[in-house]
Amino acid sequence: MEKVYIFDTTLRDGEQAPGFSMTVEEKLQMAHQLAKLGVDVIEAGFAVASKGDFEAIKLISEEVDGPIICSLSRAVERDIEVSAQALKSAKRKRIHTFIATSEIHMKYKLRMSEEEVLERIKKAVSYARKFVEDVEFSCEDATRSRREFLYKAIETAIKNGATVINIPDTVGYAIPQEFEKLIEDILNNVPNIDKVILSVHCHDDLGLAVANSLSAIRKGVRQVECTVNGIGERAGNASLEEIVMALKVRKDFFGELYTDINTKEIYKTSRLLCRITGSFVPPNKAIVGDNAFAHESGIHQHGVLSHPLTYEIMRPEDVGFPVSKIVLGKHSGRHALRRRLEELGFEVSEERLNEIFEKFKELADKKKEIYEEDIEALLYQEFHSGEEPVKVLKFQVQTGEGMFPTATVEVLFEGQRKRATSTGNGPVDATVKAIEKALSLHPKLIDYSIKALTPNTDAQAEARVVLEYEGYRASGRGVDTDVIRASVKAYTDALNRALLRKEYVRKIKGEV
Ligand code: KIV
Ligand code: ZN
Secondary structure (H helix, E strand, O other), rough: OOEEEEEOHHHHHHHOOOOOOHHHHHHHHHHHHHHOOOOOOOEEEOOOOOHHHHHHHHHHHHOOOOOOOEEEOOOOOOHHHHHHOOOOOOOOEEEEEEEEEOOHHHHHHOOOHHHHHHHHHHHHHHHHHHHOOOOEEEEEOOHHOHHHHHHHHHHHHOOOOOOEEEEEEEOOOOOOHHHHHHHHHHHHOOOHHOOOEEEEEEEEOOOOOOHHHHHHHHHOEEEEEHHHHHHOOOOOOOOOHHHHHHHHHHHHOOEEEEEOOOHHHHHHHHHHOOOOOOOOOOOOOOOOOOOOOOOOOOHHHHHHHHHHHOOOOOHHHHOOOOOOOOEOOOOOOOHHHHHHHHHHOOOOOOOHHHHHHHHHHHHHHHOOOEEEEHHHHHHHHOOOOOOOOEEEEEEEEEEOOOOOOOEEEEEOOOOEEEEEEEEEEOOHHHHHHHHHHHHOOOOEEEEEEEEOOOOOOOOOEEEEEEEEEEOOOOOOEEEOOOOOHHHHHHHHHHHHHHHHHHHHHHHHOOOO
């Protein structure tokens, strides 16, 4: 049995992507869940990049036990010193340093010769080793680097103390067979490559990140860098859940390789990331999408009922995917709610339980049967009862046959109550326009969708909104038995995230 190490970079490469930034507390919460999931390494941030990143790495180092905590650094002394400082309290720590090795990056970005890059690698890796025993070196844009130079760069890093060598497909350019060959060539041509862990880090620009990572594993790579839900720069990184499940489901193909991931925590981790960032995964996303285990066609349904393996290569419960179940009703008490929450993996304090119970009772008055999805939605709302620059205090909508849909809203913004009325193409449009008018803010709406969470007409509706305000993109989610209220919640959730993000960035830059 040989282990494949899972290096999670959701909090660094993932968080770097537009719409996915997280506060320090949110990163800490995510890191605790990643530890529960069983990842081997958490890349908690890029310490020198911002005060927020530094604080998050520091806090995660202090509070999260189990995985190695890692900080990214360019191949410069200052970055390495700041990483070392942020990682000080971690029981197990790693500094990850990188420099580009492709001609195009060296010529136009770094303006450095090959010799200068080698010198930097030597200095950076040996300097990082003064602070920590575990040093990872990445050759940025490795897949477009000249082979002989790439070997030399890796050799230099190993000679100077690197313990892990990472081969990034930075621009998502590689094709699986070609990537396999690259790994084979590195293994055959770099002295002492067997003394380090070889790693890959694939981006998904051509939709091949997971395929490339798996090809590399077949050739002997024993660490993969990946993210929850595949978030990351541009088209994202290789998705953690897809790699892990491919190795598990296709043991017949991959042989005796294993990871330490507790796959039953996968769905919960994916949803936590969505809740924290206000993002969502497409319904057809492998492993964690809403439709990943839904069988729509009659033939498929018949097959699955006769024998699940006719159309299912893994069971939903293997990844902790909830199967729509009625879990509670109007007469259920506090104990039953606590038990269900625990079964769903949520541990809550007595005080929080009381708050959630109040909301549960309100919901149970509106709909007969409470499903797992409803409970999750309750927790989501509770999770987001924090800081809200914009609050919609009241709204009233008139719509009907032969009428112009009209909405009047009252909002609280910057300590002032403001009212406005607007017509629109429908009741949701009228309400959103009235909110914008009252706030005198005009974010650009990128996406809006709404769906019923559970069966029956008394179902809760889940609305999702993506918008952009002054360059800050954010997504929001709102759930309610009333579709307009769900839409208003999603809209204000997204707007508040964009406003908070803008404020957060200004604070970090010292503008406020
Ligand atoms: O994509 C990339 O090359 C990276 C490196 C910093 C590892 O993210
Ligand atoms: Zn990357």
